[in-house]
Amino acid sequence: MSSPLPRRAHEALVRRFAAAHRDRPGGEVAVGHHNRNYVVPLDWPLALLLGRMPFGTRAKFRTPLDAVEVVPRIWPSEAEVLRAVTRRLGEVPRCLADFGDWSIHSYVPGRPLSEEIPHGPVGEELLRSFARFFARTACVPEAELPPLPADWPVSGDTQSFLRRLIDFTELRVHRHNRRRFGALFRAVGVRTDAMTAFAARLPLLAPRPFCLIHTDVHRANVVIVRPGRTVVIDWELSMFGDPVHELATHLVRMGYDEAERDRMRDLWADELTEAGRAELTKGLDTDLPVYLDFEYAQSVFPDIMRAALALPAVPADEDFEAAAAPVRRALRRAAEPLRLKGVPGTGRVVTALRAWHAGDVGERFLGAGAGAGPVSRLGGPGRLRPGPDPFAPLGPDQLAGTLNCGPWQSR
């Protein structure tokens, strides 16, 4: 909205009113894996300043949690991404104010799909709406997107793109957490060289042009506005990359059954073709399985760490058994891609978790202050904001924090 106030005065006022609003939220709280969201009706001064009349309109006050990325983030500012996205996808919530360390987004009234249909088939209408969404996202012009990191793979170079993702998993997820979790990984059967061996076996991918991809379209990031009408939220992890990676993450994280998975793949290819982007589907049959394998392989590390970190300070037998379930599921899914030698039984996983828990006392009680490792701090201010090179090695402080694990990992 154009304001009669000079820009800086306007910004200062928005910040002041917004901070006061955020401190007295009194609205609904929605905590995701990366952000704490307060959904609050705007009072009239803030509504006026943000140009969101009538006042009483709800907005989402979004504060990042202290989270470490376990998937790469190439654009530090979600607000910038949203500026480009909302120009073409008008239904996506806009960023109304960006204060750097937190932001205000418009709020889509509706219910997340994760509450409407937490598991199982979603039906043809929703599958079609996702396919249309992917095609529209793929059509956002590259020139309108925020600048890419200087050394980002060039469009079409799918091989380098997937290598970047694999290297990220190996360096920033696996190796950086090895000091604290390495023995646990090994005890449940994940060899130290599992990911590098996966990389070495990578087949040659077909070249495909890159496009904007959301990379995290799962049930908790889809809001049902009305029957059949969906809005995809949470664009923090979007990137410019291989469209087949988008399809693979979606297929896995939605937890589709085989029939819906196949149907979704076909609809995805049809919609892209109809949108005049058939070249994005080139090599789909051979390359989709590769990306699916990668998705299962990469998630084994965060899934194991997350299950371990979720254990209470003094776990009961049931806590260890409950934690073993997601670990075994992750191992089952990664077994083939990572060539694991079978999936250990619950007893072996429980023993591994007990040993990890007993040895992790120092990390839990002394925290990062005592020179603890990457994911030792479970709270605290701040949030990893990647620098210009999103793959530059991080110091222990930047890596400290909760794991950023999507809900697909807990299925």
Ligand SMILES: Nc1ncnc2c1ncn2[C@@H]1O[C@H](COP(=O)(O)OP(=O)(O)O)[C@@H](O)[C@H]1O
């Ligand atoms: N507009 C909305 N309507 C309904 N639920 C929402 C809305 N925005 C967020 N939520 C809920 O809050 C959760 C977290 O929001 P999200 O923006 O995805 O944050 P995070 O980055 O932490 O995942 C969502 O998964 C969803 O359940």
Ligand SMILES: [Mg+2]
């Ligand atoms: Mg989310």
